[in-house]
Amino acid sequence: MIETNALTAANARRWQNAKLTRNCARVARHLVTQNAKARYRAVSTKTGVPWAVIAVIHQRECSQDWTGSLAQGDPWNRVSVHVPAGRGPFRSWEEAAIDALVNCAPYAARNKDWSIGGTLTMLEQYNGLGYAARGRPSPYIWSGTDQYRSGKYVRDGVYDPDVVDSQPGCAGLLMAMMALDPTITFTGATIAPPISVKPTPAAKPAAPSIANPAKGSIGAFIANILNAVFRRKS
Structure with a gap:
């Protein structure tokens, strides 16, 4: 039995x-x-x-x-x-x-x-x-x-x-x-959760360059002087 x-x-x-x-x-x-x-x-x-x-x-x-x-x-x-x-x-x-x-x-x-x-x-x-x-x-x-x-x-x-x-x-x-249909439930019953999607990572900042010098660098100091000169001429 x-x-x-x-x-x-x-x-x-x-x-x-x-x-x-x-x-x-x-x-x-x-x-x-x-x-x-x-x-x-x-x-x-x-x-x-x-x-x-x-x-x-x-x-x-x-x-x-x-x-x-x-x-x-x-x-x-x-x-x-x-x-x-x-x-x-x-x-x-x-x-x-x-x-x-x-x-x-x-x-x-x-x-x-x-x-x-x-x-x-x-x-x-x-x-x-x-x-x-x-x-x-x-x-x-x-x-x-x-x-x-x-x-x-x-x-x-x-x-x-x-x-x-x-x-x-x-x-x-x-x-x-x-x-x-999530309304179907039974005590003690679970099903595998849906596959989670990982969030897209934030874009990394562009590496320093002549056009984009790092803040506080000599390149940034020179760029500021040049910008000031060109603003006066304009």
Whole structure:
């Protein structure tokens, strides 16, 4: 049996050490658009699940297809055939999403720990704890980061250690979304700050020359005399 507190701590540590190995920004931009965010927030208001979490589940389950259910990607206007099976039909994507979060395991709407470790553990439970049981980082969470290399359940109960998940994982997506939308926050979650630009150094004063003698030098003394002579003549 997986001890969720230990998994939460492990996921929090992985987050602090994780670096993106894949560009997740293109997908993240679709998840944070104004229209998408409004729909996710409507479901968040009904369930208490953070809208950004709903967004990454939507991406992982059905590549943000609005005709697919948040529960497993099946069309929400028909009875689902994949686990969880027998759900629906529903009248809208939002209604199906609320059902998935409230009535289907792991019952995300009941979660009270939305720290980054708790969030990632809830997302891992959403996909299943088979990877944690093997002591492996879940590609559902860590694909696209240096915390994951290979290993994937290619179908229910069948694990292939050599297969690499091609989809960006939830952690990488959240990192990219947080960089685009600073309103997305989780307790204990930080992302690398943007590269700072060093200020341009002040221009060095020109070296002394005949045309620009150093102050207090003999050259400056002679230049002052010549200037005075030419002013009198003019």
